[in-house]
Amino acid sequence: MNEQYELTILMPCLNEAETLAVCIGKARKYLEESGVNGEILIADNGSTDGSQQIAEDNGARVVNVPEKGYGAALIGGCNGALGKYVIMGDADDSYDFLHLGPFVEKLREGYDLVMGNRFKGGIEPGAMPPLHRYLGNPVLSFIARLFFPCKIGDYHCGLRGYNRESILKLGLVTTGMEYASEMVVKSTLNHLKIAEVPTTLKKDGRSHAPHLRSWSDGWRHLKFLLMHSPNWLFMYPGLILFFLGLVLTVILSLGNIRIGSVGLGVHTLMYSAAAMMVGFNLVMFSLFVRSYASVTGFIPTESKLDRWLEDISTEKGVVIGLLLFLAGIIITIIAFCIWGNTGFGGLSPENMMRITIPAMLLIVVGIEVIFGSFFIGILHIRHK
Structure with missing residues (x-):
């Protein structure tokens, strides 16, 4: 007009x-x-x-x-x-x-x-x-x-x-x-x-x-x-949860700690691993939204993260996911061998959880990276 x-x-x-x-x-x-x-x-x-x-x-x-x-x-x-x-x-x-x-x-x-x-x-x-x-x-x-x-x-x-x-x-x-x-x-x-x-x-x-x-x-x-702000909705809360959970998981995998009168052990380790998984999922959601935005244009995609997402391939993501998955499997095998050395009898739940929880974490995150990479690849498909 x-x-x-x-x-x-x-x-x-x-x-x-x-x-x-x-x-x-x-x-x-x-x-x-x-x-x-x-x-x-x-x-x-x-x-x-x-x-x-x-x-x-x-x-x-x-x-x-x-x-x-x-x-x-x-x-x-x-x-x-x-x-x-x-x-x-x-x-x-x-x-x-x-x-x-x-x-x-x-x-x-x-x-x-x-x-x-x-x-x-x-x-x-x-x-x-x-x-x-x-x-x-x-x-x-x-x-x-x-x-x-x-x-x-x-x-x-x-x-x-x-x-x-x-x-x-x-x-x-x-x-x-x-x-x-x-x-x-x-x-x-x-x-x-x-x-x-x-x-x-x-x-x-x-x-x-x-x-x-x-x-x-x-x-x-x-x-x-x-x-319209995937960073504030997903990325920042996800990174905080992930790194907080990572620090606690690494420390508690080595043994119990005490902060003042509060003792933290394997039960806290379980929740810290859950925080890592939730945080990782939130970060993945942020990447999904940005991949979707790069195709649909519902929000501009001009940051370094967006350019990195354009460059990374499904194949690279699958390789990273497989490495994490295999690391979890290797740690699981180590735990199985420890169990076998006892004649597959009773074990100290506290000691074994320090091994099996990180193993489970690596396996789950590895699987999510593999399939998340495929999903990002699907979101980047351009069609008429």
């Missing part, structure tokens, strides 16, 4: 008859006073209260988006926008459509995504529930900054501007409230230029309950962040 305007002011709408005309009026006043060549676009998500007619009567253009969801409405609106830049904001009269200048200035400077920050601009009393203001938003924003190298302070601000072409190239797909996180995460992963400007938030003008569902939508945001 050819660009006909510099700016599209996009509002998702689901039964916003009470506030829609006010929001359109403020957006139109901004366009008139600023001289920006723009349009006002309403992405209607199936309103039944006459919102579509209200929008048209107030000079806005309406695109109907049949697929339900906040993200679906915004994706449909972005596809239908005629502006080079898009500024999106809710149609509940909580965001300030009169002062969009800072967003436009940053977009003109070449930024691909310009986020509003309500905590810097000011939040009117009662505009944001305490659960969102002091727990949900700060926690999810902190996790997002931890997982992804982005300094955005307010990850979930609904007032934001973007270069339409740049955002369309990201191929955003989430249809719910997690769309807000997807836009920032994928912009960060794809190295788009991101800026943040202060904005205000006031209590919305609707009499009905908001569409946001605190716990379910919060979980969808968190789930999205985790599923």
Whole structure:
């Protein structure tokens, strides 16, 4: 679709008859006073209260988006926008459509995504529930900054501007409230230029309950962040468990240890071996996800680990797995010989477990490496 305007002011709408005309009026006043060549676009998500007619009567253009969801409405609106830049904001009269200048200035400077920050601009009393203001938003924003190298302070601000072409190239797909996180995460992963400007938030003008569902939508945001960060979901916890288990397994295989008044023996050895196996499985899950991502492109794959995965072959993985498996078999044979020297009679369980547990560990990990290598090879198969 050819660009006909510099700016599209996009509002998702689901039964916003009470506030829609006010929001359109403020957006139109901004366009008139600023001289920006723009349009006002309403992405209607199936309103039944006459919102579509209200929008048209107030000079806005309406695109109907049949697929339900906040993200679906915004994706449909972005596809239908005629502006080079898009500024999106809710149609509940909580965001300030009169002062969009800072967003436009940053977009003109070449930024691909310009986020509003309500905590810097000011939040009117009662505009944001305490659960969102002091727990949900700060926690999810902190996790997002931890997982992804982005300094955005307010990850979930609904007032934001973007270069339409740049955002369309990201191929955003989430249809719910997690769309807000997807836009920032994928912009960060794809190295788009991101800026943040202060904005205000006031209590919305609707009499009905908001569409946001605190716990379910919060979980969808968190789930999205985790599923797009295999390092934090799988790799880092896996490495911690594996190396902690490895240290304890090596030490306890040589004998009991005492830390203060606490004695650690073969029972701890068994749990340390379990920690190693769980940790190893988590690391393998991380490699599976990255292999899948390298083919599907659902997250960019540019790290040294990703390049190493591209270079390593199924054959190399099978050889490594076989060596680990054979090492476990050899230790098992040694244990069998020790048993045979006693005439296959009774043995000290504590002494034998120091041999058999590491042997079992090597056998299990070796088998997992062999079949995991085949699975990674399958994930790398490219097909039309």
